[in-house]
Amino acid sequence: MTALLTETQRENQDTRLIPLSALQHYAFCPRQCALIHNEQAWAENYLTAQGKALHERVDSDEPETCKGVRFEWTVHVLADKLGISGILDLVEVDTKTGRLKPVEYKRGKPKPDPGDEIQLCAQGLCLEEMTGQTVSEGALWYMQTRHRVPVVFSDGLRPLQ
Secondary structure: OHHHOOHHHHHOOOOOOEEHHHHHHHHHOHHHHHHHHOOOOOOOOHHHHHHHHHHHHHOOOOOEEEOOEEEEEEEEEEEOOOOEEEEEEEEEEEOOOOOEEEEEEEOOOOOOOOHHHHHHHHHHHHHHHHHOOOOOEEEEEEOOOOEEEEEEOOHHHOOOO
């Protein structure tokens, strides 16, 4: 799974592709999205440093298997048809059925806006385009609450298609 994209494909990714994280940023605040992704205006603070540390802990090149689920970390994906690409924190693969489930790690807690769910669903859409499999759900894991939130990829979350 980690090798969905070759090193050459990753290096040659079209810069016109929208990063998956930009979808979350845009849903939260279009201005913030433009500052980060268009103007490259990014200021580290203790919150972003915590988020970076969380992602460094989950980034691993070695898959693991436990209780019928293979855990693939740091999975590079893209969906040419949708114009999006990014790196998934984790993809859980059911070893019996092959079903894929993206899991996104977040520093904080669940938010009232749908940005996290939109980003996660876009990850599922990338997996669908790359594998030809339907990806019907994912999960968000929040560090602050240490809680995993299941997310069904409903028609309301799939407007990119």
